[in-house]
Amino acid sequence: MTVHHPPALNQPSAYYVLMLAIVAALGGFLFGFDTAVINGAVGALGKEFQANSSQIGLAVSSALLGSAVGAFFAGQIADRYGRIKVMISAAGLFLMSAVGSGIAFTIWDFMVWRLVGGLAVGAASVIAPAYIAEVSPAHLRGRLGSLQQLAIVIGIFAALLCDYFIALGAGSAEAPFWFNIPAWRWMFWTEIPPAILYGIGSLKIPESPRYLVAQGREAEAEVILARVVGGDTQTKVMEIRASVVRETKPRLSDLLGRHGLLPVVWIGTGLSVLQQLVGINVIFYYSSVLWQAVGFSEQDSLWITVITSVTNIITTLVAISVVDKFGRKPLLILGSIGMTITLGTLATVFGSAPLDAAGNPNLTGNAGLIALFAANIYVFCFGFSWGPVVWVMLGEMFNNRIRGAALSVAATAQWIANFVVSTTFPPLKDVGLGFAYGLYATAAAISLFFVLLLIKETRGKELEEMV
Known part of the structure; x- marks a missing residue:
């Protein structure tokens, strides 16, 4: 028609x-x-x-x-x-x-x-x-x-x-x-x-054109595609239809292959989990507690939290400006390297600091400034890479047929990882901040090899090209 x-x-x-x-x-x-x-x-x-x-x-x-x-x-x-x-x-x-x-x-x-x-x-x-x-x-x-x-x-x-x-x-x-x-x-x-x-x-x-095609509402999809993509909308609808062909309603079993979950679902879930295991939410949930624990006043700790939030906003703007120019994979690699170095620095500073009467690290001399600098550079490295790029990739790496269900699995895993990291930080802090940040540094190093070995570039590809 x-x-x-x-x-x-x-x-x-x-x-x-x-x-x-x-x-x-x-x-x-x-x-x-x-x-x-x-x-x-x-x-x-x-x-x-x-x-x-x-x-x-x-x-x-x-x-x-x-x-x-x-x-x-x-x-x-x-x-x-x-x-x-x-x-x-x-x-x-x-x-x-x-x-x-x-x-x-x-x-x-x-x-x-x-x-x-x-x-x-x-x-x-x-x-x-x-x-x-x-x-x-x-x-x-x-x-x-x-x-x-x-x-x-x-x-x-x-x-x-x-x-x-x-x-x-x-x-x-x-x-x-x-x-x-x-x-x-x-x-x-x-x-x-x-x-x-x-x-x-x-x-x-309006509703997503990919969803509309899956529901057989192709005329509505064409109207929206004309406004967002332009060009030959009929051909586009045919491409979408071919990628969303299904005889039954979508279900989680669509994510299963011969040997369990499809590889792309495992990779998306890995991205989600590693985004949390590098410890970013420790900075946001516990930052004022953390900085007070190493000797900063309550007022100074609150200001550090504000500065960290602003740093995160600025670096996300940097990511927006370059993600379609440089691609997803290079940004993830640079971010992983930067996070590994900065978290390793924090682990070393906290681990080698003498303890005060309450058992908290006492950052003497330049150690406090080094920790503060490393923490904000860490947020910078996360902010231009794993923060925004993971969400971009989760939105585009799955094909049209499984996108909703696959995103659900990946995001669920991310929230569980967030919960685990957030609830284990207080007892880990009691063991030692050096040990806690050593674990996050290890996760950052793993994230580097994960990207190098498993992530495929998706920049410039149409969603219908995803397999």
Whole structure:
């Protein structure tokens, strides 16, 4: 069937594609915001609910467990009901979590609301890279895919900033703020406006053309392809149709080969897990605790955290500017080398430092500056490589038939790895910071060989070329 469109419609618009990618990446902003906003409230939660340290730890990590569950099911739901419906559902869950966390009566119902937020974070971590990859022209896909990581780090920064100013305005996180309501509750409610914006934006953007072709809605797919890719949209639809041919609805069994999971699924999962095993979230979840442990004041530690967040944003912008020029694999290799060196430096500095009466490393002389410099260079190396590039590759390395399900498996593994790294750092810190950073340095070295041996370049390839 031939579908005729007005001539103007066949002119692809980079601005239009950018708008679609920004709306999808709002899920990434909320992903970063939701995971970081609890930082400023942790101390107040303990006092408000008279919770012990294990209960507080569970309150923090319940969101990560929810994220693993959300990620696991999001891809399957997206393949059955569409990418947009998953985005709208995630926006609703973010909204419920923000409201509920702020009105929590006990530590237990607070955990439930954080779990709900985690489900949304997990869904957003799968659906944003998939949707962005599926609406982006090949020559822009790396830059647009990097918006997901940029949105995440901006979300983290925005959450820390909101926490800081609310606590500053009230005097402390547990002190009364507007309408005599404790400040920590307002910290969670600051997530309400972006959650609503994400929901409204999701209602305004079109469904993924790859999903539409899979559902037999080819005329609708052609209209969208004309605006995002242009050219011969009928041929494009035929290519997509050939790559999504399926007699049954997508399911996880599509990921299985003769010897278990398909090799590309293992590689994607490996990328996801290694992104976490290099210890990046130790810097973001525990940075103020870490810097206080090695002798910096609380105020200085907070400033270091802010500087680190800004460093991460700047380096992600660097990645966006070069990922389609230099390719994915070279950036991953450079990042792995840089992370191995800087984490090795941190392990050496912390491991060789004398201990104070409390058992924490005492960074005398230039050791503190070396550690601070190495930590920020480490964030720089992660920020231009493994941070954004992994999300770009997860969105584009799987073929159309398995993308949703494969992304679910990879993202679920990533959240489980995040949970493991985050919950093991406090006991590892008690063993010794040198030992902890030695483990992360080892993971960074493994990541280098993983990329060299297993990763294939995807720059400039159409999604229909992925095998």
